[in-house]
Amino acid sequence: MALTRAEVVDAALGILDEYGLADLSMRRVAARLEVQPGALYHHVENKQTLLAGVADEILGQVSCPAGPWREAILGWALNLRAALMAHRDSAELVASSRAFGLVTVDVLERPILMLAAAGIPEPTARQAASTLWHFVLGHVAEEQARRYLVQMNLALSGSSSEDSDVEQLRGGVGLILSGASAALA
Amino acid sequence: MALTRAEVVDAALGILDEYGLADLSMRRVAARLEVQPGALYHHVENKQTLLAGVADEILGQVSCPAGPWREAILGWALNLRAALMAHRDSAELVASSRAFGLVTVDVLERPILMLAAAGIPEPTARQAASTLWHFVLGHVAEEQARRYLVQMNLALSGSSSEDSDVEQLRGGVGLILSGASAALA
């Protein structure tokens, strides 16, 4: 039966995990699907759109937990990190796809609503959510790049561990939330 | 006379401004220098190192103004934005180069020192500086991507302007600094 857009996106995600973003090529995706490269273009406009589809799939896994707003937002940030850490080079992929306006998932909707519901004025809530987004993405991008370098033995594993990375993330989120709280008084 | 590493980096920066990151190829840089592609490899290890050199040159233009610490840090963030906005696609270039540990300029040194001198404990100062860095980079990356889409007429210029972008940036920086200030009391 005929190929599907979803199959193409899944194949791309598989290539991403196995080979990394730099080696994620249309030809490799086609090969994994045992199809000629040109066949992909019946299901996907171009490579950039395909990558955005992969980003959408990854971001679709992020949920925003219920509960007191500070814990909920922190949970969202940790979920976002976890969803990203589950796929190689995903932070770089997601950041560039979203910057180019190709990501359809509205990642900031839930956190903005939670902050607004907590009594933070909407402009500040948007501001805080956007700041949180950029911080988590940037932080995870560095984590993933570092992990890769360590794996290649190009860098000593040094003082950083999974735990300290999460701790740093918590700290940054706390800083931003503390700043947003100032708009409550 | 013989080619120079600095000449290669400058040529790459020129290509970046003229054609953008996606079309910045070793072969184009070589052509601009009227030299064969292979000649570049006598002055630069590989493309990634060359890109890091370009990132270093851009970041070298960022200074941290003196004065009261809040204004100084805000000034630093605005200088960083200005240095990035001066070169096409620079935010994406700088973010990925720095994530890969190839950037030699220590961009966070000055802001960390300023925050520490203001009485903020060092761990919090590092945290705040890192958060500021990720926020500004992410923000400018989206600004630049949007500018590009508008230029290509692929997006309506919409509600965003230079002024509102700067205003958003000020807001985010304010949020982070307000969070860092909590560590003062």
Added chain:
DNA sequence: ACCTGAACACCGTTCAAGT
């Protein structure tokens, strides 16, 4: 030491032609 010429192993994308 520095550069050329030429090659190697790849890319993304398009499109006539077949089914």
Added chain:
DNA sequence: ACCTGAACACCGTTCAAGT
């Protein structure tokens, strides 16, 4: 509608050979 086969215009990197 969907895919193949084949092409087009590119890539980054290496390396013998020349100067």
